[in-house]
Amino acid sequence: MTFAENSASDRYEFGANWASFVDNHYSAERRRMATDKLLSFLGKTSLEGMDFLDIGSGSGLHSLAAFDAKADRIHSFDLDPLSVTTTGKLRHLAGDPPNWTVERGNVLDAVYLETLGTWSLVYSWGVLHHTGAMWQAVENAARRVAPGGLFFIALYSSNVVKPSAEFWLDVKRRYNASSPRRRRWMEYWYIWRFDLGRNPLQLPQLVKRIHEKKKGRGMSYMTDIRDWLGGWPMEFADDQAVIDFLKERFDFELVRISTGEACTEFLFQSTSGPPSKPA
Ligand SMILES: C[S@@+](CC[C@H](N)C(=O)[O-])C[C@H]1O[C@@H](n2cnc3c(N)ncnc32)[C@H](O)[C@@H]1O
Structure with missing residues (x-):
């Protein structure tokens, strides 16, 4: 079951939230934690010999993590110009490495994606459900995975959302229509009621949970609350539907799954090349 909301015209300002995260919360400790978490979910000690495509890079922290994990080549793209600028800032912090490129791009733009070729590790965490066309985005992203390559995605799960997906879609609509002051009030309401x-x-x-969140992917508590309340457009996916979709269309095998949080993390491996039949 999917709860879709396809109105992308009133898109949440993701980039502004990521710019504020990097300006106010970036630290060497978060950088290290992001690398540790990336490698641990992949079951690797380094990304040497792999290339890394970061779809919807946001702050760029996870592209930076891939750089620190010694990925051979990194390409980060995002639809929001401020996410692109912010990812560029972290690339600059890494010494402007020539093997890391950053640009504006849309995962729904099949022509652009085709120019990127295929990658041994395609990463898209918390992005594809914010495009307004989640299944098309999953498909477009999966097509970038090289034969035998890995596909690491995280999607909002309809299996764990409480009280209901409809409840949160309504909250998000109201948050996006609100003034900065009202948004702040809604953030406090969220903490009081849910946390x-x-x-x-x-x-x-x-x-304790705030500390553990930082330990997880190096993210910040308030940045994530704003992203959760604001993130729009928005869809939820059933975990098994994601697994079946990628098996049926691409013959991807599920290697690892982490459920129970708002976003389910999936690691798939391609057993063959991309399917020849179009979507
Ligand atoms: C919740 S953030 C996740 C950022 C990052 N992947 C992370 O894990 O921290 C979602 C990001 O996806 C980007 N995004 C949304 N729609 C997109 C699209 N169609 N193509 C590329 N990026 C998109 C947003 O601009 C935003 O930066």
């Missing part, structure tokens, strides 16, 4: 469960005694557990 504290309306119980101030939950504060110590929340502080």
